[in-house]
Amino acid sequence: MFEDLPIAKDDPILSLGIAYKADPRDNKIDLGIGVYRNEHGQTPVMQAVTAAQNRLLAQQTTQAYIGLAGNAEYNQAMLDLLLTGNAAYSRSIAMQTPGASGALRLLADLIASAKPNATVWLSNPSYVNHQPIMQAAGLKVAFYTYFNPASKQVDEEAMLEQIAKLGPNDVLLLHGCCHNPTGAELSFTAWQSITELALKNGFLPFVDLAYQGFGQGLEEDIKGLSHLANRVPELLLASSNSKSFGLYRERSGVAIVVGETLQQATNARGKLFELARRSYTMPPNWGASIVAEILNSSELRAQWENELNQMGLRMRSLRKNLADEFNLQSNSERFSYFTQHQGMFSLTGFSHQHTEQLREQHAIYIVGGGRINIAGLAQQQIPRLVEACLAVGV
Ligand code: LMR
Numbered sequence: 001m002f003e004d005l006p007i008a009k010d011d012p013i014l015s016l017g018i019a020y021k022a023d024p025r026d027n028k029i030d031l032g033i034g035v036y037r038n039e040h041g042q043t044p045v046m047q048a049v050t051a052a053q054n055r056l057l058a059q060q061t062t063q064a065y066i067g068l069a070g071n072a073e074y075n076q077a078m079l080d081l082l083l084t085g086n087a088a089y090s091r092s093i094a095m096q097t098p099g100a101s102g103a104l105r106l107l108a109d110l111i112a113s114a115k116p117n118a119t120v121w122l123s124n125p126s127y128v129n130h131q132p133i134m135q136a137a138g139l140k141v142a143f144y145t146y147f148n149p150a151s152k153q154v155d156e157e158a159m160l161e162q163i164a165k166l167g168p169n170d171v172l173l174l175h176g177c178c179h180n181p182t183g184a185e186l187s188f189t190a191w192q193s194i195t196e197l198a199l200k201n202g203f204l205p206f207v208d209l210a211y212q213g214f215g216q217g218l219e220e221d222i223k224g225l226s227h228l229a230n231r232v233p234e235l236l237l238a239s240s241n242s243k244s245f246g247l248y249r250e251r252s253g254v255a256i257v258v259g260e261t262l263q264q265a266t267n268a269r270g271k272l273f274e275l276a277r278r279s280y281t282m283p284p285n286w287g288a289s290i291v292a293e294i295l296n297s298s299e300l301r302a303q304w305e306n307e308l309n310q311m312g313l314r315m316r317s318l319r320k321n322l323a324d325e326f327n328l329q330s331n332s333e334r335f336s337y338f339t340q341h342q343g344m345f346s347l348t349g350f351s352h353q354h355t356e357q358l359r360e361q362h363a364i365y366i367v368g369g370g371r372i373n374i375a376g377l378a379q380q381q382i383p384r385l386v387e388a389c390l391a392v393g394v
Contacts, residue, residue, distance in 0.1 A: 012128055012368050020365045028363035029381050034180065034344050035248060036214075036311055036375040046246045048304035052293035056286075066285050068273040070096025074288035077295040078254040082209075082222065082239060088229040088258040093269040095255045095276075096283045100210050100240030101129060103255035107206065107236045108137035109275045110257070110268060111171055120171045120206070121163075123147070125347070125369065127180045127208070130173060144172075147182045149349050152337035154182075156190045163194060168202040176209030176239075177221035178343020181371035185215065185342050191224030195231045206236040213244045213308040214315060214375075215342035233260045241291050243344070244308060250287025315344065315375050318382075322374065325386045344375040350394050362388035 016032040035043050069075060075094040083089040097103040111118050120134045123146035134141050145158040166172060172194070179185060186194075198205050207225050215221045229235050237256040242248045255272060259265030276282070294300040319338045326335030338346055350358075350370035358364040364385060366372055377385065 016365055016367060019359075023363055023365075025363040027384070028365070029377070029385060030365050031373045031376050031385075032365045032367050034243065034373055034375070036243065036246065036315075036344065037378070038314075039378050039380075041378060043246065043248070046304060046307045048294050048300045048307060049245060049247065049290055051303070052290045052297075052300055056289055056293055066282060068095075068276055068282060069269070070283040071285055071288040071292060073292040073296065074252070075254065077292045078239065079256065081295060082225075082237065082256065083229060083258075086226055086229050087231070088235060091260070091262050091265055092256055092258045093262075093265045095257075095269060095272050096288050097238075097253040097255050097276075098280060098283045099242060099251040100208060100238045100253040101133065102251070102280075102283065103238035103240075103253045104130070104133045104208060105137065106255050106272055106275055106279075107238055107257075108134050108139055110236075110271055111204075111206075112137045112139055113271055113275075114268075115169065118169055118171050118204075120173055121166065122173050123159075123175065123179070125181055126173070127175075127210075130208070134173075139171075146179075147184055147347060149347075152182075152184060152347070152349070153340065154179075154184045154186055154190070156187065160190065160193050160197070163197055163203075164201070166197070166201055166203040170203040171206050171236075172198070172203050173206045173208060176207045176212065176225045176237075177215045178211035178345070180210065180343075181345050181367065181369065182347040183341025183343055183345045183374075184347070186224060188224055188227070191227050195228045198228070198232045204234055204236065205232055206238075208238050210240040211243050211343045212239070213305075214312055214344060217312065218305065218308070229258060232258075234258055234264075241287065245287075245291055245294070245304070247287045247290065250290070251284060252287030252291055253283075311375075318374050318377055318379065319346075321379060321382055322377070322386070325382050326389075329383075329386050329390055338374070344373050346372050346374055348372055348394070350389070354389075354392050354394050357392040358388055361392070364388055 013033050020030045079094045119140040119142050121142050121144050122130050124143040131141050144162045148155040212221045235258040239254050241252045257265045257268040294304045323335050323338040348370040355366045
């Protein structure tokens with residue numbers, strides 16, 4: 001039966017992690033997959049998470065099924081976290097999903113059910129899994145200009161010019177904050193312009209939010225998204241707690257649908273239930289119950305926010321030190337962009353040859369295309385990283 005199956009292509013991010021693990025060199029540096037690490041190279045369990053888990057274990061009375069929507073308290077807590085005070089709040093439904101990838105796929109299937117001929121527009125470049133997920137749902141994919149490799153910033157003028165041509169058959173996929181893979185952020189004015197264009201031309205905004213709190217802070221990071229949600233009649237939102245709660249392996253994500261009316265959003269939820277049922281049925285509960293426990297306890301929430309702020313501070317300090325060290329060793333200002341980017345990633349533009357040489361000669365692992373996970377770095381690794389990058393001629 002399987003003899004004609006073509007050899008599967010490796011995922012560019014996950015396969016890099018496997019190669020890193022297999023590398024015996026003890027000075028190796030992993031700047032591949034997007035996980036946060038502390039100065040000791042560990043991805044710690046947040047203290048708020050440990051405290052929530054202890055509480056949950058002590059209270060647990062059943063492991064019975066939880067239902068198609070997943071954890072109801074979690075769904076409410078996520079709506080509160082993301083849309084409190086927003087005009088969209090009363091027209092929204094939330095459904096727990098296995099990670100944000102699960103939310104992206106479910107929402108893509110929803111689009112395909114409602115509008116099979118829709119085209120989903122992705123930023124160029126975008127998260128490596130966006131295109132496969134949208135295409136797996138049977139949707140057409142196209143790309144809008146986003147990153148200017150020379151300035152390492154968003155080319156907002158070109159982007160808006162293209163978005164102005166989208167219409168009711170189009171879906172615009174945006175990164176809520178901390179763009180993956182570039183780190184280059186949309187300005188608030190660009191969010192405002194996109195909002196006006198969506199209102200005028202009727203395309204559907206679809207936001208992927210995976211790094212809330214890793215940029216400028218919890219509220220600041222969703223300022224653009226909040227503005228958009230406040231004004232547009234319909235919106236899709238996929239959000240993940242992998243990064244902001246450090247719950248990578250628990251796969252707690254959420255799919256949010258903002259409808260023109262609550263009735264329409266509720267209809268969409270019915271469709272999402274059907275889609276989930278014929279795929280995985282129900283999401284796993286543990287990660288979602290941890291998030292709900294934290295968000296619904298003022299004490300744990302304060303602790304979590306504090307820890308998240310500390311992570312944000314650390315990433316900003318790594319960015320500054322990396323830029324300083326690059327500028328010092330290269331005797332130039334051409335690496336200052338590290339401090340202008342936000343979140344975990346920066347797209348360096350290092351060539352395929354550079355990344356290969358970094359891996360082979362220096363045991364430094366960077367995703368093809370030159371994406372560096374700044375949050376995976378330790379301060380003391382910076383001088384060696386910079387020296388190696390300059391040695392291979394970046
Ligand atoms: C990444 O881009 O490294 C992360 O979002 C992990 C993933 O799922 O690829």
